[in-house]
Amino acid sequence: MADAALVLTGSPSLAPLLARGALLSPFKRPAPDAEFPRTRLVLPGLRVDLARLAAYERVCGFPTGDDALPPTYPHVLGFPLAMRLMSGRDFPLPLLGLVHTSITITRHRTMPATGTYELTMYVEGLAPHRRGTQATVVTEVREGGDVVWDSRSTYLARHRTRRPAEAPREEVRKPLPAVAEWRLAEDVGRRYAAASGDRNPIHLHPLTARLFGFPRAIAHGMWTVARCLAAHGTPDSCHVRAQFRAPVLLPGTVTYTAEDGRFELRGRQDRIHLTGDVYST
The missing domain is CATH 3.10.129.10 (Hotdog Thioesterase)
Incomplete structure (x- = not known):
């Protein structure tokens, strides 16, 4: 769990964060036991841009005009905070080449598109992976003090490992129709x-x-x-x-x-x- 909270006054601008992450990437030395940022980023008073939401709904195939956020949209709201965390000097994995490998989402209740939310994001930890080092990033969305949505995303930085693990055995399931x-x-x-x-x-x-x-x-x-x-x-x-x-x-x-x-x-x-x-x- 992250230690201290840094409260932001607005959503970070993406362009300089992406540029910073690209410039710092060659100097990163990823490893499962590396130090990682312990700060929780908190963005209160977050409102949804309804025009951008409608564009998102159209490109993804969700119905437009409903006063409810699609289950994946809070990930979009949290993306600038994720970039601020992962483009920083204290984040040990290079932003360039970082691979989003999985996500788990829990939506506790319907989230109105016209609501006001507080978004929290932090790095939960690093772990060895057979192809490198994997980071877990946690996002929480609160409304009125209650967590209404949370997710865990894993991101992989590929690099040589000292003891490559065997590929995980996958459960054999019948093909879906x-x-x-x-x-x-x-x-x-x-x-x-x-x-x-x-x-x-x-x-x-x-x-x-x-x-x-x-x-x-x-x-x-x-x-x-x-x-x-x-x-x-x-x-x-x-x-x-x-x-x-x-x-x-x-x-x-x-x-x-x-x-x-x-x-x-x-x-x-x-x-x-x-x-x-x-x-x-």
Whole structure:
């Protein structure tokens, strides 16, 4: 748990944070036993920009005009705080190349789009991973003093490890039935970036994506989760788990599969891009 709280007067500007993170990345030395920031960032009095919310709902497939936030939208609200934490000198993992590997979300009740919220974010800890070092970042959203939404995201910095662990054994499950085939346009990454603020160059254009080893731009992982949840539907009080397994190239075609609260996003040759589940709490 983080030690002290730093109360912010407004949401941080993303551009200088992304620039700082990029400049500091070559000097980071990731390791599971490295020191990490212990400060909790707190942003009170947070209001939702309804125009940006509507743009987010459109690109992700949620219905527009409802006075309720989609279950993934608080992650967007917390993104500037995450960037402030992870772009700092005291965060040991390099921002460039950092991979979002999983997210768990608990929504305790419906969150009105017109509400006023307090957002808290902190680094819970570091852990060894077979491909490097993984950080867990916690986000909490409060309304009237009560936690109404929280999440845990894991981010992986890939590097050589002294004792590479064996690949985890995965539970063999029967394939889920196909529900829909989605043809994804080349501009999905740019549209989601405009709505969410996440303008990582790997999502914006083939030329910038190639600088990081991708043949084309790739979809945001959080867009894939949001799109699946928009199709699946979520109870007012729910728990969501999702693992990002492989990037989705843009443009492209994927198959959404779902059954009994489980969902997956599959590509060519049945390649799994995303697995997840959602259930009522």
